[in-house]
Amino acid sequence: MSLIAEIYIFVLAVLAGFQVIAKVPSILHTPLMSATNAIHGIILVGALVLAFSVHGTAALVIALAAVLFASINLVGGFVVTDRILAMFRSEREAGRSS
Amino acid sequence: MNPIAQVLYMASATLFVLGVRFLGSPASARSGNRLLAIGMLLALGTTLAFAPHYDHVVWVALVALLGSAIGVVSARRVRMTAMPQMVAFFNGLGGGAAALVAAGGWPGSSGAASWLALLTMVLGSVSFGGSIIAFLKLQEWIRVDLRMALGLRLLGLTVLAAVVAGAVYLATSGHGGIGAALGVMAAAAAGGALLTLPIGGADMPVVISLLNALTGLSAAATGFVLQNQLLIIAGTLVGASGTILTQQMSRAMHRSLMNVIWSGKAAQGEAGTAEGTVQPITHDDTAMLLRYAKKVVVVPGYGLAVARAQLEVKQVIDLLNGFGVEVLFGIHPVAGRMPGHMNVLLAEADVAYDQLWEMDRINPRFRDTDVVLVVGANDVTNPAARTQTGSPLFGMPILNVDEARHVVVLKRSMGRGFAGVDNPLYVDPKTRMLFGDAKHSLGALVRELESAQ
Incomplete structure (x- = not known):
């Protein structure tokens, strides 16, 4: 795929991103940040492909370090976001449990 | 790239956008996060299925498992x-x-x-x-x-x-x-x-x-x-x-x-000093003021989290709700160390999210509010941001707590906020200062309100 097509995708993603994220209210900004934090764990995709195909010890160490960093980022990000969101309860839900 | 992999990646990208969209409301946010996680699993599965090589598989698997374990443990343990x-x-x-x-x-x-x-x-x-x-x-x-x-x-x-x-x-x-x-x-x-x-x-x-x-x-x-x-x-x-x-x-x-x-800190303007007298208040007077109010707004700042007094705040509002007092929280966007932080801290103390109101929504309501309780917040309640053109805070959006009938400020002692401005709110004739550690003061309020039941 050509670079220009990728720039197209980038620009459209910027527009879509601003649209959906501007709608998130400030009460949810912490989970928004920790969830988007988990999303950039997507770099694990790149780290895996790299680690599967590198030659040489130095390159393998770099690739494995990337896998380690990205997997902590990804898994930790989703787990912590879920923990935060589990605490958000409406008045109705809070009343039912107590 | 394999066309099937392309399609699966596209599905995964769609799930990401939808997941973030679901994060837009507290009721659907948790499913939003799950959609994001499903999108991520789909992306990883596709990558594994269509990778051109599989060298070093054992190493990669071990390291990825180790990373996931570190991620889960730290995410579960963090306060x-x-x-x-x-x-x-x-x-x-x-x-x-x-x-x-x-x-x-x-x-x-x-x-x-x-x-x-x-x-x-x-x-x-x-x-x-x-x-x-x-x-x-x-x-x-x-x-x-x-x-x-x-x-x-x-x-x-x-x-x-x-x-x-x-x-x-x-x-x-x-x-x-x-x-x-x-x-x-x-x-x-x-x-x-x-x-x-x-x-x-x-x-x-x-x-x-x-x-x-x-x-x-x-x-x-x-x-x-x-x-x-x-x-x-x-x-x-x-x-x-x-x-x-x-x-x-x-x-x-x-x-x-x-x-x-x-610059690392707000511009140094002339530190405005407000003329007037600071009027202290006792715990039992505060309790009575709150008990006989109809509408109360609590304005929490990072000082509340530093004092670890979220549970005491929750007890106070539960007791007040028992007396038929309507209590809301007015939350400034920077009340915490990251965006939205204060909301999470209060949600953790079991405050329902319908009671957490953001600045733009709560500001018009201060006019009909009987008592505002300011806990550990200073600059975000400083009326100088609206009125004193020379103040370093001038122009900053604040919570207009001075429009309420009464204001009670919980404060350790008379210090200065980080911008080095005396807060004219503290000498406003309708403001009372409840001095002491926030956790201790709120605990005393809980006891006063309990004995008033």
């Missing part, structure tokens, strides 16, 4: 007050991973691919260095003498300028191996670290948002390097989110981004 440093830490790792992936594929590349890889290495490493310092500062493991601030900033800038020059040289000369890549990354990380070192705790919401945007962009840049559209879309989403949050946090502090990064 909600420590959420900003956890997010900073994960953010740094994401940036570091993007830089490493770009570095691993860089040697031997040329033209646009080489430039993009170097750009990713620089962005990712700056984010890594900055985030790790933000983590250490928020964790209070390091402190920086502010007299060193200017030196650190100049040094950081110099290092980054050298990094850019080095990267341009490597891209144009077309040679350089793993060693050169590591050198660029180490220097860029040092530059990011040096620039983050002098930034103060109150400015952290802006800095964390900015670093978040930077890591997102470095992931997107990796997408350009690997020609992977999913990485471009996902990274850009994060970049957009970080950018929006950076703007909103800067606006809420009435500071430009440049001001946060370069």
Whole structure:
């Protein structure tokens, strides 16, 4: 795929991103940040492909370090976001449990 | 790339956008996060199924399992007050991973691919260095003498300028191996670290948002390097989110981004001193004032979290609800160390989210509010931001608590806020000061209200 097509995708993603994220209210900004934090764990995709195909010890160490960093980022990000969101309860839900 | 893999990646990108959309309301946010996680699993499954090689599978599996285990354990153990440093830490790792992936594929590349890889290495490493310092500062493991601030900033800038020059040289000369890549990354990380070192705790919401945007962009840049559209879309989403949050946090502090990064504190104007007398109040008078009010608004600041008094606040509002008093929270966007932090801390103390009102929504209601209880917040309630043109706070959006009938401010003693401005609210004739540690004062209010039942 050509670079220009990728720039197209980038620009459209910027527009879509601003649209959906501007709608998130400030009460949810912490989970928004920790969830988007988990999303950039997507770099694990790149780290895996790299680690599967590198030659040489130095390159393998770099690739494995990337896998380690990205997997902590990804898994930790989703787990912590879920923990935060589990605490958000409406008045109705809070009343039912107590 | 295999067309089936392309389609699956596209489905995964769709799930990311939908997931973020679901994060827009507290009722659907948890499913939103799950959609994001499903999208991520789909992306990883597709990558594993269609990878062109499978060398080093055992090593990769072991390291990925180790990383996942570290991620789960730290995410489960972290206290909600420590959420900003956890997010900073994960953010740094994401940036570091993007830089490493770009570095691993860089040697031997040329033209646009080489430039993009170097750009990713620089962005990712700056984010890594900055985030790790933000983590250490928020964790209070390091402190920086502010007299060193200017030196650190100049040094950081110099290092980054050298990094850019080095990267341009490597891209144009077309040679350089793993060693050169590591050198660029180490220097860029040092530059990011040096620039983050002098930034103060109150400015952290802006800095964390900015670093978040930077890591997102470095992931997107990796997408350009690997020609992977999913990485471009996902990274850009994060970049957009970080950018929006950076703007909103800067606006809420009435500071430009440049001001946060370069000066480290709000502009020094004439510190306005308000004339008047401070009127103290006792615990039992406060309890009575609250008990016979119809509408009460609690304005929490980071001081509440520092005093770890969230549970006491919850007890007070439960008791007041029992007396038929309507209680809401009015929350300023920068009440905490990261965007939205105070909401999480109160949700943890079991305050329902319908009671957490953001600034723009609560401000028109102060006029019909009987009592405002200010706990651990100062600058965000300072009317000088509206009225005194010479004040450093002038223009900052605040909670208009002075429009309520009565204001009770919980405060340890008469100090000054971080901008060095005396708060005219404290000498307003309708304000009463309840001096003492917030946790202790709220505990005393709980006892008074219980005995009034």
